[in-house]
Amino acid sequence: MTTIDLLGTFLKILIVVGISQGVVAYLILVERKIAAWAQDRIGPNRAGLELLDRPGFRRLAPLLRPLIGLGLLHPIADGVKMFVKEDVVPGYVNRPLYLLAPVLAITMATIAFAVVPFGPVGATGANFLGFGDVQFQIAPGIDIGILYVFAIGSLAVYGVILAGYSSNNKYSFLGAMRSSAQLISYELPLGLSILGIILICRSLDLNAIIHWQDRHVWGILVQPLGFLLFLISAFAETNRLPFDLPESEQELVGGFHTEYSALKFGMFFLGEYLHVITASFLITILFLGGWDIPFLTDQAQTGWFWALVKVFALLLKVGLLIILIMWVRWTLPRFRYDQLMDLAWKRMIPLALLNLVATATIVQLVRG
Amino acid sequence: MSTPATHPPRNGPSVIRPEWTVTIDPVLQKELERHVLVTDWNKLIGLVDTIYNWGRRSSLWPLGFGLACCAIEMICTASSRFDIARFGAEVFRGSPRQADVMIVSGTVTKTMMPMIARLYDQMPEPKYVISMGACATGGGPFKEGYNVVSGIDKYLPVDVYIPGCPPTPQALLHGLMALQKKIDGETITDLPWYRRDVEREIPVPVLGPDLIDLRTLEITAERTALGLIEAREATLEKPPRIPAPQPAAAEPAEDAAPAAPPSSKLDKIRARVQGTNPAAQGDGETSAASAPPKSAPRAARKPKVAPVMPSLRWLGDEGLAALADRINAELGPGTATIVQAALLIPADKLLEVARFLRDSNVIRYDYLASLQSVHYEDCIEVTYHLDSTSRPGSLIELRVRVAEPEGQGKLPSVVSIWPGADFQEREVYDMMGVRFLGHPNLTRILMWEGFAYHPLRKDYLEPYYEGPTKVLESRVEDGQHFRGEELNPHGTNIKIPQSYQGWNSLDPDADPKGVHLIPPSAAVQVAEIDSESFVLSMGPQHPSTHGVFRMNLRVDGETVVGLKPVMGYMHRNHEKIGERNTFLMNFPFTDRLDYLTSMANNWGYALAVEQLMGDDAKVPERAEYIRVIMAELTRIASHMWSIGFLLNDLGAFFTPALYAIEERELILDLFEWASGSRMMCNYFRFGGVAFDLPDGWLDRCQAIVYDRLERRIDELDRYLSGNEILLERCRGVGVLTAEQAIALSTSGPVLRGSGVKYDIRRAAPYGIYDRFDFDVITGTRGDIYDRYLVRLQEMRQSVKILKHAVHDIPEGPILPGKKSYQIKVPAGEAYSRTEAPKGELGFYVISDGTTGTAYRYHVRSPSFINLTALETMCLGHTVADVVGILGSLDIVLGEVDR
Numbered sequence A: 001m002t003t004i005d006l007l008g009t010f011l012k013i014l015i016v017v018g019i020s021q022g023v024v025a026y027l028i029l030v031e032r033k034i035a036a037w038a039q040d041r042i043g044p045n046r047a048g049l050e051l052l053d054r055p056g057f058r059r060l061a062p063l064l065r066p067l068i069g070l071g072l073l074h075p076i077a078d079g080v081k082m083f084v085k086e087d088v089v090p091g092y093v094n095r096p097l098y099l100l101a102p103v104l105a106i107t108m109a110t111i112a113f114a115v116v117p118f119g120p121v122g123a124t125g126a127n128f129l130g131f132g133d134v135q136f137q138i139a140p141g142i143d144i145g146i147l148y149v150f151a152i153g154s155l156a157v158y159g160v161i162l163a164g165y166s167s168n169n170k171y172s173f174l175g176a177m178r179s180s181a182q183l184i185s186y187e188l189p190l191g192l193s194i195l196g197i198i199l200i201c202r203s204l205d206l207n208a209i210i211h212w213q214d215r216h217v218w219g220i221l222v223q224p225l226g227f228l229l230f231l232i233s234a235f236a237e238t239n240r241l242p243f244d245l246p247e248s249e250q251e252l253v254g255g256f257h258t259e260y261s262a263l264k265f266g267m268f269f270l271g272e273y274l275h276v277i278t279a280s281f282l283i284t285i286l287f288l289g290g291w292d293i294p295f296l297t298d299q300a301q302t303g304w305f306w307a308l309v310k311v312f313a314l315l316l317k318v319g320l321l322i323i324l325i326m327w328v329r330w331t332l333p334r335f336r337y338d339q340l341m342d343l344a345w346k347r348m349i350p351l352a353l354l355n356l357v358a359t360a361t362i363v364q365l366v367r368g
Numbered sequence B: 001m002s003t004p005a006t007h008p009p010r011n012g013p014s015v016i017r018p019e020w021t022v023t024i025d026p027v028l029q030k031e032l033e034r035h036v037l038v039t040d041w042n043k044l045i046g047l048v049d050t051i052y053n054w055g056r057r058s059s060l061w062p063l064g065f066g067l068a069c070c071a072i073e074m075i076c077t078a079s080s081r082f083d084i085a086r087f088g089a090e091v092f093r094g095s096p097r098q099a100d101v102m103i104v105s106g107t108v109t110k111t112m113m114p115m116i117a118r119l120y121d122q123m124p125e126p127k128y129v130i131s132m133g134a135c136a137t138g139g140g141p142f143k144e145g146y147n148v149v150s151g152i153d154k155y156l157p158v159d160v161y162i163p164g165c166p167p168t169p170q171a172l173l174h175g176l177m178a179l180q181k182k183i184d185g186e187t188i189t190d191l192p193w194y195r196r197d198v199e200r201e202i203p204v205p206v207l208g209p210d211l212i213d214l215r216t217l218e219i220t221a222e223r224t225a226l227g228l229i230e231a232r233e234a235t236l237e238k239p240p241r242i243p244a245p246q247p248a249a250a251e252p253a254e255d256a257a258p259a260a261p262p263s264s265k266l267d268k269i270r271a272r273v274q275g276t277n278p279a280a281q282g283d284g285e286t287s288a289a290s291a292p293p294k295s296a297p298r299a300a301r302k303p304k305v306a307p308v309m310p311s312l313r314w315l316g317d318e319g320l321a322a323l324a325d326r327i328n329a330e331l332g333p334g335t336a337t338i339v340q341a342a343l344l345i346p347a348d349k350l351l352e353v354a355r356f357l358r359d360s361n362v363i364r365y366d367y368l369a370s371l372q373s374v375h376y377e378d379c380i381e382v383t384y385h386l387d388s389t390s391r392p393g394s395l396i397e398l399r400v401r402v403a404e405p406e407g408q409g410k411l412p413s414v415v416s417i418w419p420g421a422d423f424q425e426r427e428v429y430d431m432m433g434v435r436f437l438g439h440p441n442l443t444r445i446l447m448w449e450g451f452a453y454h455p456l457r458k459d460y461l462e463p464y465y466e467g468p469t470k471v472l473e474s475r476v477e478d479g480q481h482f483r484g485e486e487l488n489p490h491g492t493n494i495k496i497p498q499s500y501q502g503w504n505s506l507d508p509d510a511d512p513k514g515v516h517l518i519p520p521s522a523a524v525q526v527a528e529i530d531s532e533s534f535v536l537s538m539g540p541q542h543p544s545t546h547g548v549f550r551m552n553l554r555v556d557g558e559t560v561v562g563l564k565p566v567m568g569y570m571h572r573n574h575e576k577i578g579e580r581n582t583f584l585m586n587f588p589f590t591d592r593l594d595y596l597t598s599m600a601n602n603w604g605y606a607l608a609v610e611q612l613m614g615d616d617a618k619v620p621e622r623a624e625y626i627r628v629i630m631a632e633l634t635r636i637a638s639h640m641w642s643i644g645f646l647l648n649d650l651g652a653f654f655t656p657a658l659y660a661i662e663e664r665e666l667i668l669d670l671f672e673w674a675s676g677s678r679m680m681c682n683y684f685r686f687g688g689v690a691f692d693l694p695d696g697w698l699d700r701c702q703a704i705v706y707d708r709l710e711r712r713i714d715e716l717d718r719y720l721s722g723n724e725i726l727l728e729r730c731r732g733v734g735v736l737t738a739e740q741a742i743a744l745s746t747s748g749p750v751l752r753g754s755g756v757k758y759d760i761r762r763a764a765p766y767g768i769y770d771r772f773d774f775d776v777i778t779g780t781r782g783d784i785y786d787r788y789l790v791r792l793q794e795m796r797q798s799v800k801i802l803k804h805a806v807h808d809i810p811e812g813p814i815l816p817g818k819k820s821y822q823i824k825v826p827a828g829e830a831y832s833r834t835e836a837p838k839g840e841l842g843f844y845v846i847s848d849g850t851t852g853t854a855y856r857y858h859v860r861s862p863s864f865i866n867l868t869a870l871e872t873m874c875l876g877h878t879v880a881d882v883v884g885i886l887g888s889l890d891i892v893l894g895e896v897d898r
């Protein structure tokens, strides 16, 4: 790896991490707006309004006013507030673990991005200042990308478990207990449900999977059941309603993060939304063709224009998925813990196995 | 820049770093400022402040905790009509660690105060407190109550006070903006949380013999030792006591002539205003005994006597006589004596009689409607109202008398016969000190263990007590008034007996309400793994306990193996206060029982007093129709709320609830238009209603009833009833069989959900319900889903009733006579039964005929008694189910704790 590559990677890390953290802050706003929309309300729309009268800000008014009307300054205000809030570490917690948990949560959520392509990879033809083609992936060419994502995703549960355990609070503890059981159970259908598409595409490399879909059809068409199972498991993996049991507010107050305040709480928050992003990326890449737009794009197209179109297509799909996930949260009630387990073990895993066997058989027959 | 008044002048020397001050040529400075970022210390601070303050003011996350009626308005503020989210403040956090502002929304009780102080301590700085409503600010209407803290600012530093009872959502928004203004004025240089010399931690007060603030411990102990309370009370006029009613042979009217004070308080005050009666001045120099001459002319006129019957619909005189004969024949003569249309039973025969009535009588009295006690001159009487679900409307009343002195009354517990007596007996024990032998868990239910008194005894005087009626002379006189605090030697609303010694053993960590825990119930089978159960205290501050309710759970994994409801965190002394109010004054207090259904409460109370007043309060036609319209609108509003929040408890994040609130708002608009208030309507009067309907009201009501409600109910039905997850969560969960439901004295949708066709509107019709055609909806399985369905269908029936009522309502008067503020209520005893949205709402009122206040006033509250069934329903289910089951019971804490 050349220095240039290293620098490029470094730059990409910075950009991806920076953007993703910023995006998450705004995702929270989007979520609040979606909630408002689902509930026939307006939602946040006035942080910053009072600033407009201040001498220093008056000149910015025409610029700021529309932003304020959309509530775009609310995430910033929330961030500022989290920063200046007192950071309480209760006396009864297990201090090292208590401090470690949020770090773990957010790190694991972030580094999963390393292998997720957010645009075309390979000979993209998008040349950056003569340094060669830009790869829209932090670590391109890892042929077991999906395994990596799964491995890291499983580690993320430690953040939750440690938080619940170290808080020394019964609600947190119950939350952690639920979480460990839930995440471990749903790893299985999650993993099984993608085996089908992997068999079909014959690769563990996320890019290869996109390429296959580009050449043939989207994964959702050849693996509808796999898609459904994966989607449901993804809801569970990301702790979103109807599966948000580890923190179910109505039962466990705040679940595993009950005892966390200020920035540490914010880190869990960020981590959770990062998971949603990762999950949406995975769904898009595995089942919705990645950057593929049928009849329009194909792998051979190169150059900045096509690269950007592809990046945009991918991000659009991811965005829509995220909105879907949020929408569900404001629509459905929650499962009960044991029902969730039943669903995983008694229905989803058998279905996923069935799907796997059927796919394997058909693949074998077709290929002769 | 921010605009704090506390800032030093901009160009003067900085107070923080004087050495940084330099003088620059003003022209140069202007130039520099335009092109280069130049600043001085003050400006820098100003900039930091701007950002620092702006961040905090735009992101005020409230602690999700509500205390009482005001909390309902707080929730409405989050609904689509007001939308607190616009300010970025919709993120109600359940955990204090993540909240910025505590909205103290409602009555702060002594039982709750330690929790609130603890929550406050757990919030990270910077933290703010908004005191919402009259109660949080100064005790409000309940200020004199023995369990009420007269203002949260006695303990916590308050930033913004919002007046109102309750403040409207707009007022809360305004309060929020006021807080934002306050934050704008802060500067980072002198904020208390960065200063070491300011102690922000609040010592958690202790529930001892009364609520004790540890900061004032010494002085309290000293004053108690001096016996100041006892000394003051010795000078006060005590509440009079009347003798218990006697068998009919003795002339009842004569007997009822009370040893009452000479004239009603109102008369006294009028006299004082006219300056004619100096003798009535001074706190209680006129004791009952010292003023007979004045009372002579009044006492000679016998007080009017109310018609003698336990309730409007009952077994009837002949039936009762026959029943008494049967009991005497069966269980030995002298077992049952008829006293004022009720059976007087000796305490030692109570169980036999009860068993006979339930099992062998022709009419099976299987339903204990209500149980209460009265403190008479010579005894404490416990009365039981019984009804039969197979022959509804054949109500009878039993009386049992025990010794009067404190702590000596004992009688057998009837829990083994009517399990629904469980909480009610505990309440009698708590309030009157009567012991029930054989009760499985006879502990205080509303107050805490260790509280020094039994508050409903007539000889218990509240700390702010001034005289037998609530028209506190000192506070109505023009020009002069003083506060209750000034009267009580302790200066706060506490009263500790002189004999109290345990000052050194007071412990802020003690939990006198949570001590009785719950052995694992043998009824629950848990999986055969070697696991340990642990105890989880849910509430009183918890997102889904619907107020300050608490459940102590014993869980094994997630399975509930033991459960004890703990209540009293909102005990606002409704009954004690009601016994000092004049009859009319008590209406607004009934509003605040179940604050979601104030109209229904009004009706129940009006009905009880109307029963006593007889023909003096004959309700005119138009008023009867108005009453039905209001009550049914209330039912719809309440059921809407209940369904919305049931879904919320099941995890559907507020969306259904907020849609339900939209409909409720429409109904509240109607209420506001007619009565002047959204929630606390205070609209009924004895014999009618307070005002006629304004012009156009009926049209609007018609429009809503005909065009809107039905559609919305259908919509709820369509979206919710068939939802897979809802079905999964509700079917077969929290099952209550019909037998259990009857035995546990549940009522309303809970009873009917279990398949018992028992609706007071049909079982013991009141008002003009017998003219309307509607069905009594019942479920079949008695699970959460059935209770949900019953509520949904009941709304449809209500719409049906409303359609008729709105169509048929005649013109005419709305009160039998002129509007009157001087209500004369004849002596007697009445129990009214109404079908409130939550279930059977009963008011038990005894009038002595002279004082103008109720001698005894008891509320049979459906929410409270329905909770008796909670444990039965929850055992063996999971924590998540408990939340749903509680939601399906639909309790309102104002009514549970009263």
Ligand code: SF4
Pocket: B068, B069, B070, B105, B106, B107, B132, B133, B134, B135, B136, B140, B141, B164, B165, B166, B167, B592
């Ligand atoms: S009585 Fe109820 S509505 Fe009135 S201030 Fe108190 S809590 Fe609020």
